[in-house]
Amino acid sequence: MTLFRQIYALLFGLFLLTISSLAYVQITETQSFLTKQMESDLNNASNSLGLMLVPTLEAGDRAGAETLVNVIFEGGYYQQIKLTWLVDGEQQVWNNAIRIQDVPQWFIDLDIFHTIKKESTITSGWLQLATLEITAHPGFGYHELWRIISNTIILFSILFLIAIVFARVGLTWILKPLHNLSEHAKKVAERQFGPDMPSPKTRELKELVGAFNSMSTQLKQVFNSLDSEVAELRNKNLVDQVSNLPNRQYMVSRITGWLSEPSSGALFLAKFDWLEEVHSKYGYQVRDETIRLLAEKMQHHLDEMSPSVIARIAAYEFAFLVEEQEHDQLSKYLQTLIRTVNQEITKAGCRANEDFAIGIAERSAQTSVGEMLSQADNALQSAMKAKKVFHWYENSNQQMFSREEWRKNLTQAIENKQFKFRWQPIMLTENDEICQREIYCQLDIDNTPVHAGQFMPYIELLSLGSMLDRCLIESVNDKHLVDRNYEPIAINLTVESINNFDFHTWLKQFLRSCSHPERMCFEIPETCVYADLAACEHLCHIIRDCGAHFGIDHFGRQFGSMSYLQSLRPTYVKLDQSFAHIEDNQHNSELCRALVNVAKGLDIQVIVTGIQEQEQLARFENLRLDAYQGFIVKPTMIEA
Template identity: 35%
Template sequence: MTLYRQLLVTILLLFIMLFVTAYAVQFSSTRSYLAEQQEITVINTATSLGLALTPYLETSDTVGAESVINAVFDGGLYRKIQLDLLAANKVIIREHLAQPQNVPNWFINLGLFEGAQHNAVLTSGWLQLGQLSVEGHPGQAYHQLWQGMSQLATWFVACFLLVWGLLVIALRYLLKPLHDIEAQARDIERHHFGKAIALPKTRELKEVVMAINNMAGQLEVQFKEQADEAERLRHRAFWDPTSGLGNRAYFVSQSQSWISDGTGGAVILIAVDMLEQLDQDEGFAVRDQMIKAIATDLRQLCQRFSEYALSRISAREFALLVPESDVDRLSLLGEEINRQVAEQVIDPVNSRNISVVGMAVIQNEDNTSQLLTRADNALNKARMDNAGAVIIEHSKLEHQLGRLAWKKLIEAALADDLFALSSQAVFDFNGELQHEELYIAIRTDKVTYRAGSFLPMVEQFKLGERLDLHIVGRALKYLATRPELRLAVNLTQYSCRQAGFWHQLDQLLAEYPQECSRLLLELPESAFFWSKNALMVPLASLKVSWGIDHFGRHFDLLTQLNDLRPSYVKLDHGFTSQVMDADYDDAFLAAVCRSARSMGALTIATRVETDQQLEVLKTLYVNAYQGFVSPPHKLA
């Protein structure tokens, strides 16, 4: 029982005890008073009636005596008046046996009043004329006692309810600091740090609140320092300080993750050869200024893509990963890049050596080394061509579709539900199942298309909202048949940016209230990178748990993790796939995992393929894992 309820019950019990005691005293005193008054009334009546009857008895006027008795009997509430005429050997009796009105029978049956009785002998000198007996009726006493005590009980009940209400208000106000302390303690337990608790006026509670606020502030600073340290390690390992972009190591890790996910697209290498001449003519400061301007232009150009990776991989080369495989669109993109770079140069002496672009379209059999080699070959061919040349290395892939064919296929899949579902388990290191992640593919009569091949087109044609609602609906229906299962569903970046999507999602979730607790939503990290503030409101009111997928691809998001408060983060495969390399420095990965874990987010490693990887990941503050050590399986 809470302290609030204990205090409330204790005070109310004391009030009830006081009420019962006061009521009992009042009841007893009122009963005694009424009984005494009835006895006095009976005695007075017997005395006055005897004096009035004596003259009639002396003359043996029986009729006159009866008239006097009738007058007295009718004028008061008496149960019985009896006159024994000794000389005439006659008895006159008047009785009233009716029960009092507006008094319950159970109250009368308590026997609180017996009825006062008084006997008197009527004489004339030494001669006894008769014997008079007067017995009072207790009905009036019962009536007065019932009315008085009923009113008193009503007032006591009204006061009790009023005191109850005032106590509720007063205790909630007085104990509000304790409630705030409890909420703050729970937030600290979940590694969430909110605003400081307002200091109460109560001295004892004020000291406790000050201690809690100081402790929460110190822990928040410590966790922020951990996040900052992880970001410093990340910048040291994957950041190019001159351009503000990723370095070559970052680009290689992202290429590995990109290929492993089966995401189609292309690698674009941009060589700005005039940087070397600019360094010689103007100095490194002017060269660095040019590098920053080019990096800014490339970053703005990349915002049209849902996912991308941008890096400076050498003194005069930039590299870009984009989810675009259409040759014509890539050619236009390369020309736009050359044009933007050329606009940075004022009156170029030799426009031939400003920049060139080489591209390689990702193919199914590619690995990172092969992909970068083909892109570098395309870049060398571009250098030997004319100014601003764009060379694309590609081959016609089996089942490769054009943009319009992709759109038609995706819309047909949404209309006819051509999606095949499978799932992959997520385990902690104790072997306990955390949840399963849902994978989708489009299956036709001829071929099956993996999600990585058509999701870029889903983003381009802005079909993500329809796709996500369709898949979430299927997942909820499947969860209804599997009450023991927890299922995670990935959302597209386009959906995350649409306010209407979150409204439709709320309506869909409302249809499956029982299944919502077992549904998890995975949002791509890039969605927070572009629209973090816009996502905070819908995520705060979301009825399901959620996590961040591909965590670690973008810089500076780790320091904001405490504001986002996800249930879990799935580390990007680019950082976990290298843990078995002999020269791999795991300090950054350990710092990221430790920081995320200290902020209350479960850290999950992805694409884990061997038991040796598991042993290494155990030492890096990773909570759980998924990968081909537990292959995906089809859902019925």
């Protein structure tokens, strides 16, 4: 019960008690007054009638006595008059039935007024003539008492209604600071720190609001300090201080994550020896400034061509990771890179297309990080030996299908829902119980198994992401996987679906018709959060309102503030796979700990990914992680 209702009930209880007491006192006093009034009237009537009957009784005129009694009796204030002649003992009795107008019978049956009688002896001198007994009629008392009670009830009801209105308005106004404080407390409990509450006029509430504002500010500072710590650790350990680009460590971790997921693209390694000439001519300060300007230009022009990760991995060596692009787009990216570098070479006073080389290695199936770096380095060395601007690493692997064949096969598979499913359990670190299962899909094309790593790049390339996500979600529902499985099922959403508001509308309708939306989780890559936060907020709001859950995948991979966690409020985050090898680098361990503290500070479940063996999991014991995922528990095929 709310404080408002408690105070409200207390006030009305006191009001009703007061009104009831006043009503009781008034009714009791009125009943006593009416009783005394009837007794006085009865005495007066008895004396008057006795005096009037003396001459008639002396004369023995019974008819005259009856006439005199009728005059008084017809007034209706007496229930019975009994006249007993003492001469012969004859009695004359007059009765009046108890009929009371405008008074309910149940009220009369309460017997509030007891029978009032007055008996007197009529005498003439020393001679006793008759006895007179008069019984009062209670109708007058009941009528008057009922009228007073009715008026009192009407008056008190009006006062009660007025009191309700004034009490509600008054309590709402008085308790408004407490209501605001309660709402603010809920937001703070959810780690949503807004502006300070205005100070109320009530002294006690003013002190309470001031203390709460102070506490909220301190909690906000704690979260901001954790966010700042993450940014500082990233800048210190993962950013090259000269170019402000990511360093070699970050690039290797990105390549690791890239190769662990279904994707396409290429790795570019570039060596800019012309920077050594700038150093020898103008000194290291001009060289560093040239590197910084070159980094800015490459980021500006290359991001327009295709999203990529650009890193400075050595003094004059740079790496470019271009994800989810095919050969034609990679060629355009290369031409843009060459043109941008030549512009900066010319500005530095050097010759274009000289003293720099680029090696390109396109991704193929089942390529490790070492192999990818080796292929790109071999291509770079070949370009330098041949004194060419660039060289592509020759890949002997042939593509399974052409682009149009991929479009035909994937469209047909989506329309006919030909996907097969596997799921991988995500285990709780506390008791090794399953907390959720992540869904993976594969295809059989011409009796050949095709894994997600092979077809997902073409899903993105051919803009089939929304169609695929709809197909997979409907297939999960058609196969009753949600009904068969008590643990939530996690589904990775494509970038196209996250940015497609038509998909948002469809997902809202689907979740509202789903029998167990709370058993469905949707995972959003962190790259999408930084690319389009508004679209992610819209999608997450729909998922949360429909009772489902969502999480952030590849948490900690991108550079930027973690403040988006406050607006999105995900159920869980999955650490990027690069953090699975925290023993390889102490700085990586520090950054991982800081990221975990940020998420745990917002009461968000943290899941570490890429766990391959028990010894690897043991290294995370001190980080208070909630769950783990990896091939330590392998995916299993889902039976139809």
